[in-house]
Amino acid sequence: MTDALGRTRGVLVLGGTSEIGLAIARALVGRGARHVWLAGRDEAAMHAAAEALRPAEVHTRPFDALDPASHSPAIDAAFAAGGVDVVVLAFAVLDDQRTYEANPASGAAAASTNFTGGVSAGLHAAQALAAQGHGTLVVLSSVAASRPRRSNYVYGAAKAGLDFFARGLAEALRGTGARVLVVRPGFVRTRMTAGLRPLPFATTPEAVADDVVGALDRGASVAWSPSLVRWVAFALRVMPAALLRRLDRRR
Numbered sequence: 001m002t003d004a005l006g007r008t009r010g011v012l013v014l015g016g017t018s019e020i021g022l023a024i025a026r027a028l029v030g031r032g033a034r035h036v037w038l039a040g041r042d043e044a045a046m047h048a049a050a051e052a053l054r055p056a057e058v059h060t061r062p063f064d065a066l067d068p069a070s071h072s073p074a075i076d077a078a079f080a081a082g083g084v085d086v087v088v089l090a091f092a093v094l095d096d097q098r099t100y101e102a103n104p105a106s107g108a109a110a111a112s113t114n115f116t117g118g119v120s121a122g123l124h125a126a127q128a129l130a131a132q133g134h135g136t137l138v139v140l141s142s143v144a145a146s147r148p149r150r151s152n153y154v155y156g157a158a159k160a161g162l163d164f165f166a167r168g169l170a171e172a173l174r175g176t177g178a179r180v181l182v183v184r185p186g187f188v189r190t191r192m193t194a195g196l197r198p199l200p201f202a203t204t205p206e207a208v209a210d211d212v213v214g215a216l217d218r219g220a221s222v223a224w225s226p227s228l229v230r231w232v233a234f235a236l237r238v239m240p241a242a243l244l245r246r247l248d249r250r251r
């Protein structure tokens with residue numbers, strides 16, 4: 001719950017080993033958060049991450065985006081334990097587009113994780129936030145959702161769906177006291193992008209976390225990170241298809 005000064009006291013990270021999710025949790029702990037719930041598949045890695053979240057009390061919960069039955073228990077346990085002001089929907093997978101094309105089942109599994117998992121977990125989290133009457137669901141979308149590209153259209157399609165879903169959910173939550181913040185990072189240097197050629201304005205999980213905290217403070221509904229990638233997304237949307245293809249081929 002938030003304290004008398006409106007500061008975050010509790011944070012739940014769905015995708016509890018995400019580098020960006022953990023950076024957001026650390027930034028909120030730096031601002032006074034006292035409880036962090038990490039929900040994910042890798043118990044050992046979540047325990048290892050707890051050290052960097054001190055002095056907050058860290059709790060872990062099993063959560064698998066591909067197993068909707070795990071969503072409600074993980075989310076409800078965190079809320080039952082005393083209130084969560086910020087839920088970060090941080091899980092996703094990103095594989096090579098050609099891998100998805102060679103093995104359609106792997107593309108479908110990625111879409112299920114990144115979109116269907118987000119819908120299920122997002123709806124559960126929204127219900128819990130609305131029931132307590134305050135708090136923000138932070139949904140990690142992506143600049144990749146701006147326009148389909150040959151190099152990453154399976155990932156981009158799922159992110160576009162998630163972004164659309166999150167904005168609709170924000171409308172549904174109006175009047176409940178709960179909110180949604182859609183975050184659209186550009187290229188962030190994490191294990192997800194290891195080995196990929198960085199895009200212009202490549203950034204770090206810590207910088208994204210700062211942008212998220214700033215957006216939470218402002219009560220914003222959308223945040224680009226860094227803010228300049230809003231114009232990259234605009235350029236991607238309006239650029240002639242032939243130019244987009246040429247740029248995309250260089251990736």
Ligand SMILES: NC(=O)c1ccc[n+]([C@@H]2O[C@H](COP(=O)([O-])OP(=O)(O)OC[C@H]3O[C@@H](n4cnc5c(N)ncnc54)[C@H](OP(=O)(O)O)[C@@H]3O)[C@@H](O)[C@H]2O)c1
Nearest residue numbers: 015017018019020041064065091092140142187188190192
């Ligand atoms: N890095 C970027 O450039 C970038 C840019 C824009 C948006 N984003 C988005 O930001 C978010 C965080 O990404 P990141 O860079 O922090 O990547 P990351 O460190 O690779 O984190 C991804 C997280 O997703 C979890 N995950 C994957 N499949 C899961 C499943 N079935 N169930 C539960 N958890 C699952 C991973 O858990 P395990 O440890 O169990 O694998 C990991 O915690 C993602 O939504 C990503 O799409 C990233």
